[in-house]
Amino acid sequence: MNNKHRRSIHFLFAFIYVVFYASSSGQPTPPVLDEQLLQKIAREVSGSICFEHIHFLSTLNRVWGSRDYRRAAQYCLDKSVEYGLKEAKIEEFPIKTGRESFWMHSTGGNVPWDLKSGEFRLVQPYAMLLNHYESAPSAIASMSRSADVVAEMVSIDGGDAPENYRDKDVRGKIVLVEGGRHNRVHEMAVHRFGALGTVHFYAASGSFLESEGIYWASIDPWNQDRTRASTFGINISSTQGNWLKQLLAGNGKVVVEVKIEAEIVPNGSFELATAVIPGSDIPDEEFIFYAHLDHPKPGAHDNASGDAVLLEIARTLSSLIQRKIIPPPRRTIRFMWIPHMSGLNMYFHAHPEKWAKVKAGCNVDCVGADPARFPTQFHVALPPHSLPTFLTDITMNLVEYVNDLIAREKDGLFSPEGSRNMFTAALSPYQGGSDEYTANTRSMNIPSIYFYDEPLPPRHNQINFLEYLDRTNLKRVSYLGAIISYALAAAGENTVAALINETELRGKSRLERELAKARHLIDFSTVPEIHRNYEKGMNLLSWGRKREQGMQNSLEEMAMKRDHFRRLQENARKSLDLNADDCLERLRRDYELKCGSLQIPPRQATGPTPQADWEEVIPSLNPDIKGSIGYFSNYLEDRLGDDFLKKYPGVRSSIKYGNVGYYETLNYIDGRNSVADIFRALEAELWSGDYPSSHQLGFEEFLNFFRLLEDAGVVTLKT
Numbered sequence: 193m194n195n196k197h198r199r200s201i202h203f204l205f206a207f208i209y210v211v212f213y214a215s216s217s218g219q220p221t222p223p224v225l226d227e228q229l230l231q232k233i234a235r236e237v238s239g240s241i242c243f244e245h246i247h248f249l250s251t252l253n254r255v256w257g258s259r260d261y262r263r264a265a266q267y268c269l270d271k272s273v274e275y276g277l278k279e280a281k282i283e284e285f286p287i288k289t290g291r292e293s294f295w296m297h298s299t300g301g302n303v304p305w306d307l308k309s310g311e312f313r314l315v316q317p318y319a320m321l322l323n324h325y326e327s328a329p330s331a332i333a334s335m336s337r338s339a340d341v342v343a344e345m346v347s348i349d350g351g352d353a354p355e356n357y358r359d360k361d362v363r364g365k366i367v368l369v370e371g372g373r374h375n376r377v378h379e380m381a382v383h384r385f386g387a388l389g390t391v392h393f394y395a396a397s398g399s400f401l402e403s404e405g406i407y408w409a410s411i412d413p414w415n416q417d418r419t420r421a422s423t424f425g426i427n428i429s430s431t432q433g434n435w436l437k438q439l440l441a442g443n444g445k446v447v448v449e450v451k452i453e454a455e456i457v458p459n460g461s462f463e464l465a466t467a468v469i470p471g472s473d474i475p476d477e478e479f480i481f482y483a484h485l486d487h488p489k490p491g492a493h494d495n496a497s498g499d500a501v502l503l504e505i506a507r508t509l510s511s512l513i514q515r516k517i518i519p520p521p522r523r524t525i526r527f528m529w530i531p532h533m534s535g536l537n538m539y540f541h542a543h544p545e546k547w548a549k550v551k552a553g554c555n556v557d558c559v560g561a562d563p564a565r566f567p568t569q570f571h572v573a574l575p576p577h578s579l580p581t582f583l584t585d586i587t588m589n590l591v592e593y594v595n596d597l598i599a600r601e602k603d604g605l606f607s608p609e610g611s612r613n614m615f616t617a618a619l620s621p622y623q624g625g626s627d628e629y630t631a632n633t634r635s636m637n638i639p640s641i642y643f644y645d646e647p648l649p650p651r652h653n654q655i656n657f658l659e660y661l662d663r664t665n666l667k668r669v670s671y672l673g674a675i676i677s678y679a680l681a682a683a684g685e686n687t688v689a690a691l692i693n694e695t696e697l698r699g700k701s702r703l704e705r706e707l708a709k710a711r712h713l714i715d716f717s718t719v720p721e722i723h724r725n726y727e728k729g730m731n732l733l734s735w736g737r738k739r740e741q742g743m744q745n746s747l748e749e750m751a752m753k754r755d756h757f758r759r760l761q762e763n764a765r766k767s768l769d770l771n772a773d774d775c776l777e778r779l780r781r782d783y784e785l786k787c788g789s790l791q792i793p794p795r796q797a798t799g800p801t802p803q804a805d806w807e808e809v810i811p812s813l814n815p816d817i818k819g820s821i822g823y824f825s826n827y828l829e830d831r832l833g834d835d836f837l838k839k840y841p842g843v844r845s846s847i848k849y850g851n852v853g854y855y856e857t858l859n860y861i862d863g864r865n866s867v868a869d870i871f872r873a874l875e876a877e878l879w880s881g882d883y884p885s886s887h888q889l890g891f892e893e894f895l896n897f898f899r900l901l902e903d904a905g906v907v908t909l910k911t
Contacts, residue, residue: 221697223593224586224690225679230593232517233674237508239607239667242560245271245500246666250490250658253329256531257287257304257460264485265465268499268529272467275507276514277527280467285538287462290413291826294537295817296906297630300824301375303413304460305335308453312391312426315342316447317439322432323406328654330488332452333374333392333425334410339452341366341424343388347440352376354384362387366448368440370433371395374409374425382423383415389424389450393433403430405653408488413456424452464530464539469510471524471681478524478546479681480553480638481505481673482627484532487651492658494651495532497666498556498643502527504670509678521681523551533823536630536638540818547818552583552680553640555628558648559669562611562662566649569618570669573642575632576622576852577735577877578859580742581639585695586679591617594672605671610664617672621881624822624850634859635818641676643669688750688757695747696764699740700771706736706880707775714782719790726783726794728875733779735876737772744768802891803868811861811870811898811907820855821906822848831904840900842893846886847900853878853889854897861907867898 223230248267252260265282272280285294290301310325310332323331344365350356351369363386369377374392381387390411396403411425428436440446465485471477483498490496506527512518530536540547561568572591574584598605598615606612622632623642631638649660683691710729717725744765751761787794821827825848828836837843847854853874860870871894878887889897901907 221589221592221694222690224589224687224694225675225682229518230675232512233508233678234605234671236512236517237667237671237674238504239560239663239665239670240609241507242500242504242666242670243607243609243661243663245503246492246496246661247658249496249499250492253307253489254486254491255305255307255334255488256299256302256462256486257457258306260489261486262463264499265463265529268465268485268503269467271503272465272506272527275503276510277467277506278470280465282463282465283539283542284461284463285542287460291830293827293830294534294541294819295635296819296821296825296827297534297537298824298826299462299531299534300826301412302334302410302824304457304462305413306455306457307332307336310336310452310454311450312428313449314446315449316445317443322448323426323428328406330406330408330653331427332454333378333390333427334408335413335422335456336411336424336452336454337421337456338454339389339424339450341388342447342449345391345436345440345446345448347437348381351390352380354380357381357385364388366391366450368433368436370437374427375412378411378422378425379416383420389426391426391428391433391436391448393428393430396430399650401650401655405429405650405655408652424450426450462531462534462538464528464535466526466528466539467506468527469506469513469521469525471522472520473522473684475524476549478526478550479521479677480526480528480550481556481677482528482530482536482553482631483556484535484627485529486532487656488654490654490658491651491656493561493645493649493656493660494558495556497558497560497661499529501556501559501643501666501670501673502529504666505674505677508670508674518678519682521678522684523681525677525681530627533627533630536627536636537819540636547636547638550638552581553628553631553638554643554673554677555626555631555640556643556669556673557626558644558651560661560666561645561649562660562665563613564611565662566647566660568645568647568649570615570665571618571620571644571646572672573620573623573625573628573644575639575641576856576859577739577880578634578856578873579632579637579639580739581746582683582691582695582743583639583641583680585698585743586691587641587676588619588698589694590672590675590679591619594668598668605664605668607663607667610667611662613662613664615665615668621883622852624852624855629822629850629855630819632859633818633820634861635813643673684750685753685757688747688753689760691747692744692751692757692761692764695743696767699743699768703733703736703740703768703771703775706732707779709879710779711782714779714786717786719792722783722786722790722792723795726779728879729779729783730776731872732876732879733772733775735873736880737769740768740772741765803871806867806871806895809867809909809911810863810865811867811909812863813858813861814906814908817906820858822850822855828900828904832900836900840896842890843896843900844893847897852881852883852887853894857889857894857897858901858906867895867909
């Protein structure tokens with residue numbers, strides 16, 4: 193799981209969405225699935241079986257291409273076969289350089305790597321074991337080669353910058369560095385200045401446990417021009433790092449020993465495991481579950497929990513179907529255990545015939561934590577506004593259903609071995625924090641929800657313990673995933689009327705909420721702001737109308753099957769349009785009244801805007817490129833150079849790390865929206881979702897981002 197910036201804004205998101213979306217219709221609407229069927233699923237799902245999967249997976253050091261990663265993939269495969277799933281297989285993707293391209297994604301420079309053993313010891317001023325592979329495999333930086341070294345240690349502040357090595361002799365020594373990226377530190381210390389290897393740590397933040405975490409980090413397999421192999425890197429905790437720095441300052445000479453047995457796997461591959469519950473009527477259409485399988489041992493919460501939840505959903509639904517307790521879904525439900533951030537692109541790049549038939553998905557990453565052991569809450573993030581889908585309303589409906597059952601203590605959704613804690617699933621806007629970042633793109637077009645806990649227990653280190661997890665919460669998360677996926681995969685004549693009505697009702701509620709935001713802005717406007725704020729409110733409602741039209745359109749294929757459903761949907765569309773017209777009219781009246789109170793005349797427009805020159809410029813996506821440009825993608829660097837951001841003033845590094853403004857800019861490119869339209873769509877969505885200012889784009893920054901995309905061959909601009 194990624195996107196660290198999300199932590200500071202997350203509770204605001206959760207509060208907004210719980211307060212509005214979980215109560216937007218007054219009382220919860222009836223569930224979109226038959227309640228007897230929901231009860232049958234509840235009686236089968238097991239948090240304790242889920243926990244046992246995590247118990248096994250957390251014993252494996254699941255680094256890409258390693259023997260333990262293969263064991264984890266094989267475990268998921270074997271369990272899928274045992275549970276009666278079909279088409280179970282492991283798919284392999286040969287990786288030699290770490291820059292292999294799967295559309296816009298690569299593996300971020302990582303190659304298949306296997307660690308057999310490793311230890312880090314203090315030799316002088318006295319002997320002491322510092323870290324060992326068996327207890328903390330994250331202490332050995334990924335991509336390290338074998339080593340057997342005893343050498344003096346030297347500390348370099350800011351070890352990723354060449355000027356900090358001036359007048360310092362590091363040749364033949366081991367360099368200790370705080371902060372920066374370990375791969376950049378290694379490039380500078382080893383490849384440029386001749387050090388034997390690097391020892392790296394991050395400054396601690398958060399709880400005291402963060403100080404003891406040995407955080408997983410990688411070095412690059414080779415130097416920057418790929419002419420020399422890298423040596424080794426050691427990761428240590430903040431506590432250990434500060435202690436070693438003090439030791440160096442007080443004793444003058446510190447000698448350490450490094451022993452590693454590791455290798456870049458020759459002819460290695462990244463792997464994913466997949467299996468399906470076949471659909472009965474339209475098996476080519478799929479709902480996909482996906483969870484990343486990699487992470488260093490133990491990686492219990494991140495992300496053995498997500499992998500195990502997929503297994504438990506698969507077992508639950510398959511068992512009920514095999515015993516004819518519930519009918520098979522009309523569409524196929526696929527389960528995928530994948531490499532983080534690159535796995536979906538790998539799979540669909542190899543199977544281009546499949547991705548267009550995937551109707552929706554769910555990413556599960558870091559779930560089932562016990563709030564009594566770590567203060568956290570379970571969240572469900574919705575798809576972005578750019579991909580309107582009835583999956584959003586199925587999800588909201590069934591989240592409400594489960595929350596209501598638990599609040600009324602009528603659910604029975606606890607494991608005998610688990611807690612009796614209360615549970616509320618909080619709805620959030622689109623997050624972009626994990627693998628759904630790839631799926632929720634215009635080019636992939638797989639609208640996906642995202643299950644996750646926030647805040648997170650310490651992760652990417654040796655203290656991501658099994659003990660953080662609760663069998664009861666694992667059961668509840670597995671149940672919610674099972675019923676949401678089944679509702680979408682089974683959607684058809686029996687449920688389409690309910691889905692049309694549900695989407696109409698929730699659409700009206702969303703528009704009313706956006707009207708309330710716009711009216712509030714008008715109420716507090718001053719003379720210099722009033723006209724611009726009115727336009728902003730009208731824009732919010734106009735794009736809200738388009739979103740709700742898209743929600744209804746996502747049901748059109750099913751609604752056209754019968755004349756009754758077609759007419760029902762026509763009525764829903766008309767009703768939504770009338771509601772949108774009414775919202776716009778009420779805002780207009782409020783605006784005119786406010787102008788009167790300010791003693792100024794209302795007007796239709798504020799005059800020319802910076803966007804005016806871009807009203808006729810229509811961008812289009814390169815059809816040969818799919819996915820996102822974030823996280824483990826080297827696409828932009830390969831085409832524009834490593835320092836590409838310097839060429840585009842204002843464009844920030846968050847372009848690659850979950851910034852919703854940049855992300856949705858790409859998603860609103862549909863061959864019809866102009867550049868100006870897309871900017872207005874962004875303004876509307878970011879305001880609607882109450883995203884913080886870090887996600888907002890100024891217009892010049894927005895235009896420079898388009899120039900970047902055009903230079904990289906991602907888009908073309910036509911007048």
